[in-house]
Structure formats: C-alpha cells, structure tokens
Amino acid sequence: xxxxxxxxxxxxxxxxxxxxxxxxxxxxxxxxxLLVTFIAxxxxxxxxxxxxxxxxxxxxFLWKTAGFDISFSLLPWSRGSYYWxxxxxxxxxxxxxxxxxxxxxxxxxxxxxxARLSSNFIVARLATIYIETIRNIPLLLQLFFxxxxxxxxxxxxxxxxxxxxxxxxxQRGLMVPRPTPDQEFTWVLVTFGLALAGAIALxxxxxxxxxxxxxxxxxxxxxxxxxxACVTFLVAFTALFILFSVAFPLSHAPLVAAVVAVVLAAFxxxxxxxxxxxxxxxxIAFVLLDTIVGAMFAWVPSLLVSVLSAMIxxxxxxxxxxxxxxxxxxxxxxxxxxxxxxxxxxxxLVYWLTGATLVFEVPVLQRFNFVGGLQLPPEFVALxxxxxxxxxxxIAETVRGGIQAVSRGQTEAAQSLGLKDGDRLRLVVxxxxxxxxxxxxxxxxxxxxxxxxxxxxxxxxxxxxxxxxTSLNQTGRAIECIAMVMLVYLTLSLLTSAIMNWYNARxxxxxx
Amino acid sequence: MSQVSExxxxxxxxxxxxxxSSTNVAIEVIGMHKWYSDxxxxxxxxxxxxxxxxxxxxxxxxxxxxxxxxxINRLEEHQEGQIIxxxxxxxxxxxxxxEVRREVGMxxxxxxxxxxxxxxxxxxxxxxxxxxxxxxxxxxxxxxxLERVKIPExxxxxxxxxxxxxxxxxxxxxxxxxxxxxxxxxxxxSALDPEMVKxxxxxxxxxxxxxxxxxxxxxxxxxxxxxxxxxxFMDQGQIIEQNEPEAFFSNPQHERTxxxxxxxxx
Numbered sequence: 001x002x003x004x005x006x007x008x009x010x011x012x013x014x015x016x017x018x019x020x021x022x023x024x025x026x027x028x029x030x031x032x033x034l035l036v037t038f039i040a041x042x043x044x045x046x047x048x049x050x051x052x053x054x055x056x057x058x059x060x061f062l063w064k065t066a067g068f069d070i071s072f073s074l075l076p077w078s079r080g081s082y083y084w085x086x087x088x089x090x091x092x093x094x095x096x097x098x099x100x101x102x103x104x105x106x107x108x109x110x111x112x113x114x115a116r117l118s119s120n121f122i123v124a125r126l127a128t129i130y131i132e133t134i135r136n137i138p139l140l141l142q143l144f145f146x147x148x149x150x151x152x153x154x155x156x157x158x159x160x161x162x163x164x165x166x167x168x169x170x171q172r173g174l175m176v177p178r179p180t181p182d183q184e185f186t187w188v189l190v191t192f193g194l195a196l197a198g199a200i201a202l203x204x205x206x207x208x209x210x211x212x213x214x215x216x217x218x219x220x221x222x223x224x225x226x227x228x229a230c231v232t233f234l235v236a237f238t239a240l241f242i243l244f245s246v247a248f249p250l251s252h253a254p255l256v257a258a259v260v261a262v263v264l265a266a267f268x269x270x271x272x273x274x275x276x277x278x279x280x281x282x283x284i285a286f287v288l289l290d291t292i293v294g295a296m297f298a299w300v301p302s303l304l305v306s307v308l309s310a311m312i313x314x315x316x317x318x319x320x321x322x323x324x325x326x327x328x329x330x331x332x333x334x335x336x337x338x339x340x341x342x343x344x345x346x347x348x349l350v351y352w353l354t355g356a357t358l359v360f361e362v363p364v365l366q367r368f369n370f371v372g373g374l375q376l377p378p379e380f381v382a383l384x385x386x387x388x389x390x391x392x393x394x395i396a397e398t399v400r401g402g403i404q405a406v407s408r409g410q411t412e413a414a415q416s417l418g419l420k421d422g423d424r425l426r427l428v429v430x431x432x433x434x435x436x437x438x439x440x441x442x443x444x445x446x447x448x449x450x451x452x453x454x455x456x457x458x459x460x461x462x463x464x465x466x467x468x469x470t471s472l473n474q475t476g477r478a479i480e481c482i483a484m485v486m487l488v489y490l491t492l493s494l495l496t497s498a499i500m501n502w503y504n505a506r507x508x509x510x511x512x
Numbered sequence: 513m514s515q516v517s518e519x520x521x522x523x524x525x526x527x528x529x530x531x532x533s534s535t536n537v538a539i540e541v542i543g544m545h546k547w548y549s550d551x552x553x554x555x556x557x558x559x560x561x562x563x564x565x566x567x568x569x570x571x572x573x574x575x576x577x578x579x580x581x582x583x584i585n586r587l588e589e590h591q592e593g594q595i596i597x598x599x600x601x602x603x604x605x606x607x608x609x610x611e612v613r614r615e616v617g618m619x620x621x622x623x624x625x626x627x628x629x630x631x632x633x634x635x636x637x638x639x640x641x642x643x644x645x646x647x648x649x650x651x652x653x654x655x656x657x658l659e660r661v662k663i664p665e666x667x668x669x670x671x672x673x674x675x676x677x678x679x680x681x682x683x684x685x686x687x688x689x690x691x692x693x694x695x696x697x698x699x700x701x702s703a704l705d706p707e708m709v710k711x712x713x714x715x716x717x718x719x720x721x722x723x724x725x726x727x728x729x730x731x732x733x734x735x736x737x738x739x740x741x742x743x744x745f746m747d748q749g750q751i752i753e754q755n756e757p758e759a760f761f762s763n764p765q766h767e768r769t770x771x772x773x774x775x776x777x778x
Contacts, residue, residue, distance in 0.1 A: 214644040325607075332644060412587050413624035413683075417638035417690060418613040427637060431628050507628075 046479070061475045062087070068470050070461045072377050086471055090463035091488060097380065097462060098449040101387040105448060106441075108388060109395025116400050127396065134393040140454055143386040147458040151378035157369055166362045168370065174381050177360035178374040184356030192347035199339040206335060215331060224335030229265040230345075231337045232280060236261035239283040247290050247306070274324035281320030285313035328420075379460035383452065391448045398444060402437035403429070435507055442500040446493050453489075463488060525717055525738045532741060533563040537596075538694055538725045539584060544593030546579060546749075553579050554590070555749045561727065563693075566720045568736040568757075569729045571746035572772060577729040580746070581696045584727070585616045598693060614642065617687030621699040623679045625671035631658070631682050632667040635689045643690070650689070657685040661715050677708025684715055695719065697728040733776065737761065745769045 016022050050057060062084040070077050073089045074096060116127035134142075152171060155161060160170040168175040181189075206220045216224075240257035244250040267276035289309035294302060327333065350356070363373025406429050414424040456465035463485055472481040539561040546554040554576045561567060569577045582588040583595060586602050586609045595602045597612045626634050635654035639645040645653070658664040661681035663674075671679055680700055687695060697716065701709040713735050720726060720739050730736070736743050736757050743760040745753045745768075753766045764770045 211640055212647045214640065214646040214649075407624075409620060409622055409624035410626065413618075413620065413626070415587060416585055416613060416616070416618035417686070418610055418642040419638060420610065420642075423641045427641065428626055432626075435628070 055476065057477070057479065059480055061477055061480070064475075066471065066474070068474070070466060071459070072380055072461055083471055083475070086466050087463075087484065090461065090466035090485075093460070093466070094449070094452050094462040094488075097384050097387065097452050097455065097460070100384050101391065101448050101452065102445055104384070104388040105391040105395055105444075108392035109444075110399050111396075112392060113396035113399030114403070116396060117403060131393045131396050134389055135397075139386065139390050139451055140457060142390055143382060143454055143458055146386045147378065147382035151382050154378075157365070160365065160370075166360070166373075168363055168365070171378070172369070172375070173378040174376040175363035175370045176374050176376065177362050178372070179358060180361050181358050182356060184354040185351075185358050187354055188347050188351045188356050188358075191350045192343070195346040196343045199343040202342070203334070203339050216333075216335065220335050220338065221331050224333070224338040225269055225330050227335065227338035227341045228330070229268055230341055232268045232276065233261045233265035236264045236280055236283060239280075239287045242287050242291065243283070247287070247294075274321055274327075277324035278317045278321030282313045282317035285316040286310055289313060377460075379455065379458050382458055383455040383460045383462075387448055387451060390451070391444055394444050394447070395441065398437055398440045399433075401440075402433040402435075405436040406432045431507075435504075438500060438504055438507075442496060446496055449492055449496075450489060525721075527720075527739065527741065530566065530720060530741070531564050531723060536563040537561070538563045538565070538598065539727075540594070540596040541580075541584075542594040542596075544583070544590050544595060546576075546583060546588065546590045546592075553749050554583070557593070557751060559744070559751065561694075561725065563725050564723050565725055565742060566740045567727045567742050567744060568732075568740040569727065569744045569746060570731070570733070570736065570772070571752075575746040576749040577746050578698050581618075581698055581727055581729055584694075584696060585613050585618055587618075614690065615692055616694045616696060617690060617692035618696045619680070619683050619687055619698065619700045621702050623671070623676075623683045623703075625679055625683055625686070627671050630668050630670055631663075631674070634671065634682065635686050638686070639689050654685070654689055657688045658682075660688075660718070661685045662711075675708065676704045677711045680704060680708075680712045681715055684712070684719075688719075694725045694727070697726065697730065699729050699731070701730065701732055731776075733761070745772065747772075 063082055065080050066083050066086045067079050068086075069079060070086070070089055072093065074092045075085070075089050077085065077089055112127045112130060115123050116131065118124045118127070151173070154170050157170050157172060160168040160175070162168055166177050202220070206216050209215075209217045209220075215221075237257050240260055241253060244253035244257055250256055264276050264280060267273065286309050289312055290306055293309060294300075294305045297305070351358075361372045363370040363375070410428055410432065411424065414428045419427070452462055453464040455462045456469060459465070468481055468485045472478055475481070537560060539559070541557050541559040544554060544557040545552070557580060559580075569580065571577050579588055583590050583602075584597060589604075590602075598615050600608050600611050602608060602612060625631075626637065629637065632651060632654055635657065636647065636650040639650040639653065640647060655664055655667065658667055661684060663678055663681060666674060666678060666682070671682065674682065684700075700716070701712050704712060709732070713732065716726070716728070716735070717739055728735070728740075740757050742754055743757050744751055745760070745764075745766070747768050753760070753764065753769045755765075760769075761773065764773055
C-alpha cells in the first residue's frame with residue numbers, strides 16, 4: 001500500500017536485541033568480562049603455584065651481584081657487577097649488533113636490489129642468485145655456518161691470517177687497528193660535523209634559490225667552478241704522482257705531476273672541459289688498473305699489464321668524455337664538487353693547521369696472543385655478518401618492489417617533459433618509490449633487531465643470552481627476567497614503528 | 513574491435529582559419545622500421561607533417577599507431593630509417609633527444625600525472641627543472657593554462673582528488689606549460705567516461721584553433737571529422753591510406769579501410 005509522504009515518519013520501533021548499537025555494546029561488555037576473568041585466573045593461579053613452591057617474586061635481585069663473566073661488553077663489567085648492570089650490558093650489546101647490522105644491511109640491500117633491476121644480465125643474475133639463496137636458508141643455520149664453519153675454522157693465533165691494513169683474523173676473532181685520536185683531533189671531528197652541516201645547508205639554499213629564480217646563485221656558481229678546478233687538480237695530482245713514482249718512476253715526479261694537474265685543472269674551466277675530464281678519467285682508470293692488476297698478477301709481464309690497462313682505461317675515458325660533452329653548463333648544475341670540498345677540505349685544513357694526529361694502534365702478535373688494536377670476538381663478527389647478509393636479501397626485494405611499483409608511465413611522462421635522468425629519478429621516481437619501500441623496510445629493521453636474539457645460540461652476550469639466559473638460571477626469577485626482556489624488545493619495536501608511522505603519514509599520497 | 517566513439521562537441525568547429533604551413537615541416541619520417549625483437553611493428557613508415565597540421569591516426573588495436581607517435585619523441589627507439597623533428601634528427605645522441613622532447617608535448621591514455629605532487633607542482637616541475645624558469649613565473653604560466661583548461665580552482669589539490677576528465681585536462685596543461693611546438697596525443701580519451709570525453713575534446717579543439725601542430729591517435733571519429741585536416745589509417749604496422757576526413761570517411765580506397773569503417777560507423 002502506498003501512503004502520502006507527510007514529512008519524516010517516526011522510525012518503527014526495533015526490539016533492543018536487534019538494534020545494532022545496543023548489540024555492539026553488549027558484545028564489548030561480554031569480551032571485556034571474559035578477558036578480565038582470564039587474566040585474574042592466570043595471575044591467581046601463578047601466585048598460588050609460586051607460593052606452593054616457596055619461590056619468591058620481585059625485582060630485588062637486580063641489586064645483587066651477578067658473579068658471572070661476560071665475554072664482550074662495551075660497559076665496564078666484572079664478576080662483582082650487579083644484575084641490573086648485566087641487563088644494561090645485554091641491551092647495549094643487542095643495540096650494537098642491531099645498529100651495525102641495520103647500517104650494513106641497508107647499504108648492501110639497496111645495492112643488491114638495484115643490481116637485480118640492472119639491464120646487465122650477469123649483474124642482475126648474480127643479485128637474483130644471492131637473494132634466492134640467502135632468504136631461503138634459515139637464519140640460525142646461516143649463523144652456525146659463519147660461526148662454526150668459517151670463523152671457528154680459522155687458524156690458531158700463531159698462524160693468524162694477515163689481511164691488508166694490519167687486520168688479522170684467527171680463531172679468536174678479528175683483530176683490527178684501534179684509532180687513538182689525540183686531544184686536537186676532537187677539533188677536526190667538530191669541524192667535520194660543522195662543515196658537513198654547512199655544506200648540506202648550502203646545498204639546500206642553492207637548490208631553493210634555483211627553484212625560485214631559475215638559476216643557482218652567482219657566488220655559488222663561481223665557487224663551484226673553483227671547486228671543480230680544485231678537485232680536478234687534487235685528483236689529477238694524486239693519480240699522476242702515483243703513476244710517476246710507482247709505475248713509471250721519473251726523477252721529478254711531484255713537479256711533473258703538479259704541472260700536468262694544473263694544466264688539466266685550468267682546462268676544466270674552459271670549453272675544453274670535456275677533454276680535461278676524459279684525460280682525468282683515463283688517468284684514474286689507468287693508475288687503478290695498472291697498480292691493482294699488476295699486483296694481483298705479478299707473473300704477467302708489466303708491459304702487457306700496462307698495455308691492457310691503457311686499452312681498458314681508454315674505453316672508460318671515452319665514456320667520461322662523452323658524458324662530459326652532454327653535461328649542462330656549471331650555471332645549471334648542482335655544485336656537488338663545492339659541497340664535497342667544503343665537507344672534506346675544511347676539516348683537512350684544521351687537521352693540518354692544529355697539527356692533530358690520528359694514530360692507529362696496530363695489533364701485534366706477541367707470544368700467546370695479539371696485543372693492542374681492537375679485538376672483535378668471532379661471536380660478534382659472525383652475528384653481525386650473518387644478520388647483515390640475511391636481512392640484506394629481504395631489503396633488496398623491498399627496494400626492487402618499491403622501484404617497480406612506480407609505473408612505467410611515470411618515467412615516460414617525465415621523459416616526454418624533457419626531464420634529464422638525474423632529475424627524473426630525484427623528483428619523480430625516488431619520492432614515489434620511497435613511500436612503497438619505507439613500511440616494509442621498517443619491519444625488516446625490526447626483524448633484524450629481534451633476530452639478533454639468535455646470537456644466544458652462538459654465544460654472543462646479547463640481551464636474551466645474558467638476561468633471559470644466565471641471569472634467569474642463576475636467580476630463578478623467570479617471570480621478571482622474561483618480562484623485562486620482552487619489554488625491551490616491545491619498546492624498541494614500538495619506538496621504531498612510531499617514528500616510521502609518523503614519517504609515513506607525512507609523505508602518504510592524498511587520494512580524496 | 514576497439515572502442516570507437518562518435519562524441520562530438522555541441523558547437524560548430526570552424527577549420528577554415530586553421531592555417532597549415534606549406535613550407536615549414538614539423539615532423540618528417542622517412543623509411544622507418546621498428547622491431548620488438550622478432551616482431552616487425554612498424555614497416556616502412558613515410559610521413560611528412562607540416563606546421564599547423566591536425567592529424568588523426570586511426571586503425572585497429574595492435575596496428576602500431578601508438579608505437580609510431582611514441583617513436584616521434586623517442587619513448588621508443590626505431591631501428592631503421594630517419595625521424596626528423598623540427599629539423600633535429602633523432603639518433604642515440606642524448607642531446608638531440610632532449611632537444612626534441614623539449615619541443616614535443618605528449619598526452620597519455622592514462623594521464624600519468626605525478627601523484628605525489630599537487631596539480632600546480634605537476635605543471636611547474638618541468639619548466640623549473642628543464643627550462644630554468646623562476647618559480648613565480650612558472651606558476652603564473654601554470655595558472656594561465658589551468659584557466660585555459662577550466663580548472664584553476666584545483667591547483668592545490670592532488671591528482672588523486674580529481675576526476676578522470678579533469679586529470680586529463682591537467683595532463684594537457686602540463687604539456688602546454690613547456691610551450692611545445694608539437695603535441696602528441698596517445699588515445700587521450702580512451703580511459704574516460706563518455707561525459708568526460710567531451711570536456712577533453714573541447715580543450716583539444718581549442719588547441720587546434722590556435723594553430724598547434726597535433727598528431728592524435730584516437731578512436732574519436734567525430735573529432736577526426738570536425739578538426740583533423742588529414743586522417744591516417746594504419747594496419748599491421750603500415751600506413752594503408754591517408755586522406756582528408758571528408759574523403760576518408762565517404763570514399764575509402766582500400767579494402768581494409770572499408771572494413772574498418774563499416775565496423776565502426778553505422
């Protein structure tokens with residue numbers, strides 16, 4: 001039957017158990033009551049059982065002496081230290097290996113991920129094999145491999161393997177030189193920090209001016225030209241000096257090198273810049289190839305090595321020359337050389353002026369062991385290495401996915417507008433890829449931090465090993481120890497998530 | 513059969529004052545071939561486009577229409593023959609490619625706006641970073657073109673907040689901000705709802721009225737009739753037939769063209 005519409009009719013009454021709002025409230029109340037009951041039962045049950053076994057609870061044990069050894073600690077540690085100190089040592093050791101692992105895994109992962117997208121068949125194939133192998137083998141097995149099959153299989157102390165740069169490796173781990181900066185070196189570090197910040201600020205300012213006016217500021221362009229020449233001179237001088245003092249000894253090597261370098265630097269300011277760049281590329285490539293390949297294959301006649309190096313260097317130089325031809329004029333180019341020169345040159349100058357010294361204390365083999373230097377125990381090396389290799393495979397896939405998620409159309413649109421490759425990547429592809437990469441990257445970082453607890457299996461004294469292992473066994477306070485360890489991991493994870501969520505919300509796309 | 517629409521705009525379009533230069537060549541394609549590995553996509557393409565021409569390329573799917581115009585700004589590489597745009601021959605030389613791309617605008621089927629930038633930033637990106645135009649000036653130009661495509665009020669929104677027709681108009685404005693001499697349209701209305709097709713065609717017609725050299729790959733036969741001065745029919749990578757729209761539609765010469773037209777025009 002149809003009725004006349006006479007304004008809003010009163011909604012028909014519903015039985016209260018059919019009203020969605022009231023139903024929702026009833027469900028909530030039921031769930032809450034069940035949850036509270038369950039928790040109360042668990043707590044009551046545990047308390048009764050502990051009391052029946054005459055076990056005490058509470059955190060008073062934290063102020064008792066631990067009385068055990070920890071093989072590797074950044075904080076001062078002795079048998080007389082308290083349990084709360086063991087807790088801190090565990091946290092710092094976990095954070096140390098996680099921090100180093102995250103940095104190395106990020107660098108390796110991004111490289112492998114980009115390599116997998118390479119148009120070079122061999123590079124792409126190698127990256128694929130790496131990823132597919134590493135991520136399909138359990139991490140614990142990999143840690144055992146690095147620890148037992150690689151590091152523990154190293155020769156004894158007396159037969160240590162000597163690596164370049166005074167690094168030694170043996171059963172007891174990796175011995176590396178320890179930097180011992182003197183008082184003045186602090187100033188070098190401080191100026192490095194300041195110069196780096198200054199260079200970044202200058203870069204941001206120059207880019208802002210470039211956007212607003214269409215040109216980089218005149219002073220920056222001028223300084224950039226000078227910096228270009230300086231860098232050309234320094235690189236050319238170094239390459240030539242090595243060439244004339246090692247490969248083809250000349251009597252006045254420094255003088256000849258300086259003169260040729262000055263000529264190249266002067267050329268780099270004129271319209272023959274491309275030629276200067278080509279020559280420079282040739283020099284670097286030739287010196288590197290000739291010295292390194294020459295040293296690696298000492299049995300090959302040096303003339304043959306030189307000729308082959310020259311031929312390869314010539315090919316590379318041609319690429320440099322052609323690249324330089326299509327380089328935009330310095331007015332339209334980001335003054336990268338200037339920024340690098342500021343960030344490295346200023347602290348270098350301070351180093352030279354203040355007479356600061358940075359001496360490396362080299363590990364030396366004495367009768368039974370190495371003395372001096374920094375000793376990294378095999379447990380630490382194996383864990384850091386294993387976590388890096390493993391997580392890098394996952395990060396590589398994340399990076400590949402992120403880049404591939406930016407549709408081909410975006411690249412084509414940017415190309416059809418005439419954007420150069422560098423600008424296209426910086427302004428169009430990377431900002432979009434990062435949005436896709438960041439969330440899974442966060443969970444990889446969290447995974448790495450949590451996976452560091454597997455260090456317990458190879459005896460690295462991280463949090464689980466020290467506190468949920470030794471301390472728990474000695475005190476018997478299982479609930480307290482486990483709860484504290486869980487709380488640490490939870491805090492770390494929530495903190496990382498909070499930061500990443502904030503970042504993600506800031507950059508997410510506006511859709512409607 | 514690909515989708516073909518007969519959408520037209522409601523006003524009469526006067527093509528009489530759209531001047532086609534008789535001396536200045538905008539694009540010249542000579543004996544061009546292209547392969548995708550073994551597949552011969554484009555066979556012996558010869559095409560001369562004068563300044564001010566409005567060319568519509570029609571043909572069944574997979575006939576190589578899109579590939580042809582994508583070769584003109586080197587989104588695709590040709591393997592044989594010559595493509596000369598504005599007097600610059602396209603080779604592997606990056607400098608020449610940049611030169612050509614600066615003068616040739618392109619509009620895509622799926623708009624390809626940059627989703628992380630506002631409409632205004634989409635429009636000013638290339639003028640600032642390619643042409644080195646000051647930001648304020650680039651923004652003024654951008655607003656001018658947004659007004660031309662009738663959506664200046666959307667300047668601060670993001671592409672995801674706009675309808676398809678609006679996005680395509682923004683994409684056209686984005687190309688125009690580079691002040692190109694030639695515009696390429698790659699099925700600009702194929703991804704749009706019928707009522708949005710009209711607003712995009714309006715913009716394209718007004719461009720033609722200003723004397724822009726245009727090549728459109730499109731299924732809009734109404735647009736071809738109203739605006740084009742030449743219709744090119746392609747099939748299996750070859751240019752089969754080309755003629756003025758009137759003659760093309762009423763008196764097709766080639767069997768393949770007749771079949772195509774009989775299928776799309778009732």
